[in-house]
Amino acid sequence: MPLRPVREEHIRPGLLSDFILGSQDGLVNVLGILLGLAAANADHALVLIGALAALGAESVSMGAVAYTSTLARRRVYEAEQAKELEEMRTIPDAEREEVRTIFRQWGFAGDELEEMVRKIEAKPRAMLELMMAFELNLSTVSASQPLNSGLVVLASTVVGSAIPILPFLVPGLAVTSAAIGSVVLSGIALFGIGWYEASLTIGPFWKSGLRMLLIGLAAGFAGYLIGHFAHLY
16 A cells, blocks of 8 residues: 655644535535425525525634534643643642553653653743643643634635535526535535545545545435425425
């Protein structure tokens, strides 16, 4: 099996997950609404208005949620960091033992272990970051990350939501034909999102793409079923 080329740059997992979250969520939700309205025999204008309204509401909502949730993670990190600093100042023996426990788990023992503990204790910033990452299992959230996360999710949701709408913008195309085109176009886009994810991470391209495709189309089909049975009543 050929190896992938070595990448010089590192992946930023937060931005990747934000992109996938926004694009997939926007695409799937709008696709479900389109198929539901089409199954309920709504006219072309109503289907388009519903989809565009969903695009606007979904994009703003998703961007706001990404911002506030990331901001909350930053506040949690800051609160725990302040608490850890206070414990390093007031109960240094307990903190030193926690560092010792972490190094033991990494295979250090005896004099080597004690030397590592002394070295890390001599560097308070390094000790603090060690405790935050390996005692509390918390990742750093920078001051710019909440806004960046909100903007990435907002933009990717707009793009994802617009994809299933495109066939409905073709003049003279019937609702049924537009719905079929929307499913095909959305399926290609979903597979492409999964393919892109795999290109930045690990795993087979086709498997990641197929997984994203099946999840997205299953959610869209749920919208179709709701519209179909609602129309019967």
